[in-house]
Amino acid sequence: MTAETTTAPAGAAAAGAAATTAAGEVLLRVEEVSKHFGGLVAVDHLSFEVRKGEILGIIGPNGAGKSTILGVISGFYPATAGKVFFQDKDITKLKTHQIVALGIGRQFQTSTLFMSLPVTDNVFYGFHLDYKTAIWKRLLRWPSARREEREFRRRGEEILDRMGLGAVKDEITKNLPHGYQRILGICIALAQEPTLLLLDEPMTGMNETEIDTMLELVRGIRDSGVTIAMIEHNMTAVMSLCDRIVVVDHGQKIAEGLPQQIQDNEQVIEAYLGKDEMLLDE
Numbered sequence: 001m002t003a004e005t006t007t008a009p010a011g012a013a014a015a016g017a018a019a020t021t022a023a024g025e026v027l028l029r030v031e032e033v034s035k036h037f038g039g040l041v042a043v044d045h046l047s048f049e050v051r052k053g054e055i056l057g058i059i060g061p062n063g064a065g066k067s068t069i070l071g072v073i074s075g076f077y078p079a080t081a082g083k084v085f086f087q088d089k090d091i092t093k094l095k096t097h098q099i100v101a102l103g104i105g106r107q108f109q110t111s112t113l114f115m116s117l118p119v120t121d122n123v124f125y126g127f128h129l130d131y132k133t134a135i136w137k138r139l140l141r142w143p144s145a146r147r148e149e150r151e152f153r154r155r156g157e158e159i160l161d162r163m164g165l166g167a168v169k170d171e172i173t174k175n176l177p178h179g180y181q182r183i184l185g186i187c188i189a190l191a192q193e194p195t196l197l198l199l200d201e202p203m204t205g206m207n208e209t210e211i212d213t214m215l216e217l218v219r220g221i222r223d224s225g226v227t228i229a230m231i232e233h234n235m236t237a238v239m240s241l242c243d244r245i246v247v248v249d250h251g252q253k254i255a256e257g258l259p260q261q262i263q264d265n266e267q268v269i270e271a272y273l274g275k276d277e278m279l280l281d282e
C-alpha cells in the first residue's frame, strides 16, 4: 500500500495529523529536483512539499540523498535539474545568503561553531545579515553601531534563554557538552528568525536525556510559529515528533505520509532492511 498524500486537497491531507498542519498551506515546494555529483546521482527527480506549521520528517538509509536535498534547498548546492519554490517564489538559483534572508534557516553544524569564543558570541554572529549600520561605522564603533550590537546581543540572549542555554551563555563553546553545542547550532539559525528551519540529524550522538530535551525544543520552535523540515535517523524521535514523513532512497521518494502509514509501509521497511541499523519497530 502506498502512503502518498501529496495530491490530497489541502486540509484533507492533514486529517489526523497534528492540528497545526490542518491548513495544509504549502510553504516550500521541491519539484522534480535532481542533483548529480559528477556521474553520481545523489538526488533523482525528487518532489515533496513542506506545509506551513508542520514538522516534516525526511528519512531514508545512509547515502539516500537527504542531506544533499537540504543543501539544494538552502542554496549550498546548485540543482542539476528541477526547481525549488519558497512561498511561491522560485529560489532555485538564489545564493545561500539570499535564501536565508527570505526566511529559510539551516542548523549550523558543530564544526562551524567558533569553539574558542563564548556561547553568546556565536549567536551574536548569527545576526550578521541583519546589520543596518554601514560597515565603516561599525568598525569605528559609532554610537548607532553600538546600539545595534547591543540589540543583537539582547536578542541573542533571549534565544539562548528560550533554548535552555541561558545558564551557559558565557562559557567557552568548546567546553559545552555535545548536546548543548548541537542546540547552539540551532540558536544561530534562529537568530535569522526563519519561517522554515532545516535540521540535519539534530539528535545524532545525543544520549537519551539530550534527545528528550531536543524533542521538547523542536516542538517549542514549531509552536512558536516556525515550520520545520528535519532529517533524523532516530526513528522513535521521528515517529513521535513529525506530523508527516517523506522517505527517500537512492535519491528518490519512495513513500510519504503520516508516521503510522510510514511505519507500516512495506517498501519503506524493505529499503531499510540490511542497509541500516535503524529499526522501525524500536
Ligand SMILES: Nc1ncnc2c1ncn2[C@@H]1O[C@H](COP(=O)(O)OP(=O)(O)OP(=O)(O)O)[C@@H](O)[C@H]1O
Pocket (backbone or CB within 6 Å): 037, 040, 041, 042, 060, 061, 062, 063, 064, 065, 066, 067, 068, 069
Ligand atoms: N559534495 C559531494 N560530492 C560528491 N558526492 C557527494 C557529495 N555529497 C554527497 N555525496 C554523495 O551523494 C550521495 C548522497 O549523500 P547524502 O549525504 O545526501 O546522503 P544522506 O541521505 O544524507 O546520508 P546519511 O544518512 O549518511 O547522512 C552519497 O552517495 C554521497 O556519497
Ligand SMILES: [Mg+2]
Pocket (backbone or CB within 6 Å): 066, 067, 068, 200
Ligand atoms: Mg546526511
